[in-house]
Amino acid sequence: MENIIYMDHAATTPVDPEVLEAMEPWLREQFGNPTTLYSLGLVAHGAMEQARTSIAERLGAKPEEIHFTSGGTESDNWAVKGIADALQNKGKHLITSTIEHHAILEPMEFLEKRGYEVTRVPVDSTGLVDPEEVRGAIRPDTILISIMHANNEVGTIEPISEIGAIAREAGVTFHTDAVQTVGKIAMDVEALNVDALSLSGHKLYGPKGIGALYIRNRVRVTPLMHGGAQERRRRAGTHNVPGIIGLAKALELATDRMAEESVRERGLRDRLWAGLQERIPDIALNGHPTLRLDNTLNFRVEGIEGEAMILCLDMNLIGVSSGSACTTGSLEPSHVLLAMGIPAEYAHGSLRLTLGHSNSDLDIDYFLDTFPGVVSRLRDMSPVYNKPVA
Amino acid sequence: MYSEAVMDHFRNPRNMGVIENADGVGEVGNPTCGDMMRITIKVKEDRLDDVKFQTLGCGAAVATSSMVTEMAIGKTLEEAEDISNKSVAESLGGLPPQKMHCSNLAADGLHEAIKDYRARHSGEPATT
Numbered sequence: 001m002e003n004i005i006y007m008d009h010a011a012t013t014p015v016d017p018e019v020l021e022a023m024e025p026w027l028r029e030q031f032g033n034p035t036t037l038y039s040l041g042l043v044a045h046g047a048m049e050q051a052r053t054s055i056a057e058r059l060g061a062k063p064e065e066i067h068f069t070s071g072g073t074e075s076d077n078w079a080v081k082g083i084a085d086a087l088q089n090k091g092k093h094l095i096t097s098t099i100e101h102h103a104i105l106e107p108m109e110f111l112e113k114r115g116y117e118v119t120r121v122p123v124d125s126t127g128l129v130d131p132e133e134v135r136g137a138i139r140p141d142t143i144l145i146s147i148m149h150a151n152n153e154v155g156t157i158e159p160i161s162e163i164g165a166i167a168r169e170a171g172v173t174f175h176t177d178a179v180q181t182v183g184k185i186a187m188d189v190e191a192l193n194v195d196a197l198s199l200s201g202h203k204l205y206g207p208k209g210i211g212a213l214y215i216r217n218r219v220r221v222t223p224l225m226h227g228g229a230q231e232r233r234r235r236a237g238t239h240n241v242p243g244i245i246g247l248a249k250a251l252e253l254a255t256d257r258m259a260e261e262s263v264r265e266r267g268l269r270d271r272l273w274a275g276l277q278e279r280i281p282d283i284a285l286n287g288h289p290t291l292r293l294d295n296t297l298n299f300r301v302e303g304i305e306g307e308a309m310i311l312c313l314d315m316n317l318i319g320v321s322s323g324s325a326c327t328t329g330s331l332e333p334s335h336v337l338l339a340m341g342i343p344a345e346y347a348h349g350s351l352r353l354t355l356g357h358s359n360s361d362l363d364i365d366y367f368l369d370t371f372p373g374v375v376s377r378l379r380d381m382s383p384v385y386n387k388p389v390a
Numbered sequence: 391m392y393s394e395a396v397m398d399h400f401r402n403p404r405n406m407g408v409i410e411n412a413d414g415v416g417e418v419g420n421p422t423c424g425d426m427m428r429i430t431i432k433v434k435e436d437r438l439d440d441v442k443f444q445t446l447g448c449g450a451a452v453a454t455s456s457m458v459t460e461m462a463i464g465k466t467l468e469e470a471e472d473i474s475n476k477s478v479a480e481s482l483g484g485l486p487p488q489k490m491h492c493s494n495l496a497a498d499g500l501h502e503a504i505k506d507y508r509a510r511h512s513g514e515p516a517t518t
Contacts, residue, residue: 305424307448311400324448325424331491333424348424381406381452383428383444384421 005318005363009203009295009356010152010180015246016205016357022249023207026242034239035230044241051248058255059197060188061214067231068244071211072179072200074224076103078213078235079175079196082221083144084111087173091141092116095172097129097158098339099151104177105335108146121147125341126288127156135166142172149178149192150185153323153336153352154287155296157185164193173219179203179211183254184262184293195219201243205357206250210243265355266294268364272353273297275368280375282385286323286337286350295355298323300346303385304378306333309351312374318367323350392449393483399453404460407442414510416502418495421446425492427455429499431462433507438462438470441500450489454478454496467504473497 006014015023026047032040034048049063056063069075084094096108098120108118119137123129129147138145145167150157160176167174175196181187182197183204189197197214201207215221215234227236254261276283282302301309306322313320323334325348332338333347342350353367379385392400412430419426425447432440441462443455458478462470479485479493 303446305447305451308400308452311397311449315401331423343422345421345424348421381403381444382446383417383426384446 003317004314005366006358007353007355007363007367008319008321010352010354011321012202012208013205013356014358015207016250016253018253019206019246019249023242023246026245030241032241034241035228044239048239048241048244051244054248055212055251058251059182059214060190062217064232065189065214065217067213067215067235068239068247069211069213069235070209070237070240072101072177072198072203073103073211075198075200075211075213076101076177076179077107078221078224079198079215080104080107080144080146081111082224083173083175083196083219084116085222086220087143088116091139091143093139093142094118095121095134095137095142095145097121097123097147099123099127099129099153099156099336100146100148101152101177101179104146104148123156123339126291127151127154127286127336127340128288128291129158129163131159131162131166134163135170138166138170138172142170144173144175146175146177149176149181149187149197150293151287151336152180153334154298154340155180155293155354156288157181157291157293160192160194167195168193180293183251184258184295186255186258189214189216196221201247201250204250204254207243207246210240210247212247261357262294265359268355268359268361269295269297269353271361272355272364272367273299275364276371279368279372284346286340286342293354296352297354298350298352300342300350301375302346302349303382304349304375306348306350308378309349309374312377313371316370316374318370321352321354323352324348391486392453393485395457395481395483396449396453396485399456399482400449403443403452403456405440405442405456405463406444408444409440409442412503414503414505414507416499416504416506418499418502419447424448425451425495427451427495427499429455429459429503431500431503431507433467437464437466441503443496443499447495448489448492450485450492451495453482454485454493455499457481458496458500462500467507471501471504473500 032044034045053063182199201210286298306324337347409430413433414431416429441459445455475497
């Protein structure tokens with residue numbers, strides 16, 4: 001298999017070699033179940049609790065507030081369904097935004113069909129949620145607000161601390177999907193004013209199949225997974241010890257490298273965007289110009305379609321993602337771009353690039369050399385793009 | 391996801407472009423859907439002498455429009471009207487189920503172009 005220039009780190013990331021090394025013993029000779037009472041189990045249990053503490057420290061949380069799950073989707077499902085269920089005697093109104101990941105939107109819709117009411121707060125043209133809109137949506141029967149920390153498609157970073165403060169003032173439980181920010185932005189659950197927070201291992205160079213849900217002490221959440229007594233009887237299932245060790249190691253490495261890596265990726269990303277704007281007419285940024293993840297570049301290309309761009313780039317060994325309908329698997333393009341007021345035809349012609357560890361200046365150069373040709377080719381083929389190509 | 395035939399047509403599209411002073415023009419789809427084709431045809435003695443396509447759309451959209459032009463050139467108008475979405479998809483070795491709707495556009499585009507030609511020439515004696 002040939003090496004591709006991978007620019008889709010928001011979709012997933014490779015496991016860091018140091019993470020794999022840390023995980024290995026727990027896949028081999030240290031295979032114990034942490035709830036068993038003999039040495040093999042006790043050793044696994046010790047390592048797991050160390051991992052829990054390590055993760056908690058990096059989030060400004062207490063160890064017992066960290067609960068391991070199978071990933072971001074489970075954490076999101078648990079937060080929404082678990083909190084809604086636990087507090088249903090207080091009310092059945094939920095607030096979220098129009099640009100959340102499907103792992104939040106789908107559970108919300110699921111609850112809507114079961115007698116809950118959901119208010120979906122809109123975003124502006126850059127993808128920002130206005131805290132005042134959230135405040136305005138709060139009712140006496142509101143029991144949960146869930147707003148993502150940063151959007152996975154356009155990278156816009158939401159004002160979580162402000163929204164959290166508003167939620168706290170109103171006595172409403174506040175959850176954030178931080179799947180795209182943990183490991184990229186320094187975070188502290190106190191500073192963020194959150195009661196619950198989701199994270200996922202494979203977005204930060206950890207393994208797939210592991211994540212966590214931070215739940216502030218005294219916040220009530222009904223379990224999603226019933227069975228054994230793991231995670232203080234809140235999330236049943238034999239612990240994925242290798243995954244847990246991997247997650248902790250990945251977060252440790254990401255935190256250590258965070259300052260340097262974010263500057264590096266931002267530099268590459270900004271050079272890429274500047275270079276594209278010089279070389280290709282009729283393209284525009286989707287997202288906030290500054291309040292945006294350092295590695296994310298989502299832009300629309302007039303007159304052509306997203307999947308076709310992905311295929312052409314793949315032919316040139318470059319891997320990226322798109323907001324077109326063909327890639328969402330439905331007839332609608334990205335709900336995030338549409339929520340930002342981007343017309344459907346532009347949403348269909350949008351590309352998302354998310355840089356990461358493996359990307360270098362050479363990758364940027366290669367993309368800048370290759371992509372204009374892709375655009376010309378597809379614009380020649382397009383029945384709607386009429387302007388002369390640069 | 392795509393067959394070799396689809397990727398071949400995507401990489402090397404046949405008959406891409408516009409016929410100047412076309413005898414018929416068919417346009418289907420729209421940019422709002424992310425899928426649009428313009429087919430232009432040249433007709434000589436009731437046969438498709440030339441067919442060209444322009445497409446805004448995914449891999450399947452490009453491949454099906456390219457394939458339909460290849461299937462249509464040289465055929466009589468009646469034969470071309472018989473080209474179906476299914477036959478286009480079959481000629482490409484099949485399409486993933488979620489992409490079948492893309493194949494609809496290609497055959498429809500060709501039929502629209504022929505319809506346009508017929509509308510322009512209605513009232514003329516039929517050629518033998």
